[in-house]
Amino acid sequence: MPEPLIVAHQLVKRFGDFTAVDGIDVQVQPGEVFGFLGPNGAGKSSTMRMIGCVSPVTSGSLRLFGLDPATHGAKIRARIGVVPQLDTLDTELSVQENLWLYGRFFDLPRAEAKRRAVELLEFAQLSDRADSVVDNLSGGMKRRLSIARSLINNPELLLLDEPTTGLDPQARHVLWDRLYRLKQEGVTQVLTTHYMDEAEQLCDRLVVMDHGRIVAEGSPRSLIEQWSTREVLELRFPAGTNDTNAAQLAGIGERQELLPDRVLVYAHDGEAALVEAHARGLQPESALVRRASLEDVFLLLTGRSLAD
């Protein structure tokens, strides 16, 4: 196995009394797409900022490319690309000017920056908007430009902090496609998200974070297999009757999860569970059998849904 690109050991980040990251161990291999999954405030962004060498490590150790961010921050930053949670584009400059200028920050020669910009605009499907002022772009286009900009220095590692938050479904799929292409080109990616489908689509391996700690780790598939049943039965009852109905489900499937709007029954055979529920005289307004997803893993591990 090649040398890991990122090695974090007992990594801690504190802000005053508040512990944002509470002793995590992470290794990311070259070429891997690695995800940090968790609700808001779980410590994902703090972790990403430490990896991006813009936030000093409180304790523990962190190495990227074998280098210590405390002493080689600028050197490491030269080799990574960052797509921040909030766009930091220069909204008064044009699309291509944003790329040129950012390239200059990496000391790219001007000709090189311009050549890269043409390629990246193609990649981000923004070639026809090269001269548009950023202010006039849609949210999805700005996000794509942020990704294009983060690639101006040919990074070996790309950090994406909630890359598709706030985008419509179509824009998200375009972005996912671009990220998948980067993966095929061998660019290592580390991303945070609170979208389960995004994590399942993109990540080779991920960790679930909660309260600054890692509560589970593995591939999306293995996490589902480890933490959930194969199928899930979703039942909706008339408003206000969830509690009483859920009580009558006791013993069906492996366990139940009571949500504000529905009851989840975890079972290896969802149809059989539904048949049994009907046999007990329960009459849900709707019933749905589906495969278990990361959302279910998340619900079990953190006790809350990701939307919280």
Next chain:
Amino acid sequence: MAQHSTTPARSASPAGTLATYRRLWKMNLLSSLVQPLLYLLGLGVGVGSLVDRNTGSGAVLGTSSYVAFVVPGLLVTTAMGLGAGESMWPVMGGLKWQRGYHGIAATPLDARDIVLGHATWIAIRCAIAASAVAIVLALFPDTRSWGLAPSVLVAMLVGVSFAMPIMALSIGAERDGMFPAIQRFVVIPLFLFGGAFYPLSQLPVGVQWVAKIAPLWHGVVVARGFTTGQVDWPGVAGHLGYVALWVVAGTAIATRRMRGKLYT
């Protein structure tokens, strides 16, 4: 007021980076010209005609005419206003609104580069604005002198000497509410009582001392030496050294605070 969220990079050729900087050419030269010219006309011609009729005023002013006295004040106050403005809203924009500084912080550049880059940008703007004023002043016999050229550089230095301490304040500011206060309680009072439009000796001694704390008066005295041809070189060195102290201290504090904001 134009927003500048990004700064020229630390690079072998800052001019090269600036060349890509469309805003440099878009910036409104006219607006930085109009104000000093209005003052030149209003004060120089209006007030000047009164002052010059007053026998003995020449001795107090130390110049041939009131207009000649006002010229360096116009150059230096133009740069002061520009330097102050450019280090308020644009700096907050870089940190909080457009967040361009955070984008730069993720590159090999760091807080020091950002502060020095923005300082360079402000210096260039001040120099261009002061040059434009100087060129117009050179059109008229009463205000024309070779001293305008070094005075442009003095004005640039004064502009930066205001910009850097104000930048240090702006970096720490939570909201932009303090900016109008800086304008009203620092920039405008200095404009009126800083020795630009009449000799400081006309003011009570206490006020004189307060005015002398700020860099403005020192710059005006040096520029006036150049435009009137009465250059006192040791004085020039002392005054400019004092102005440079503001630049150095402001830059050091701004850099430290910028690092604290960007790398937390």
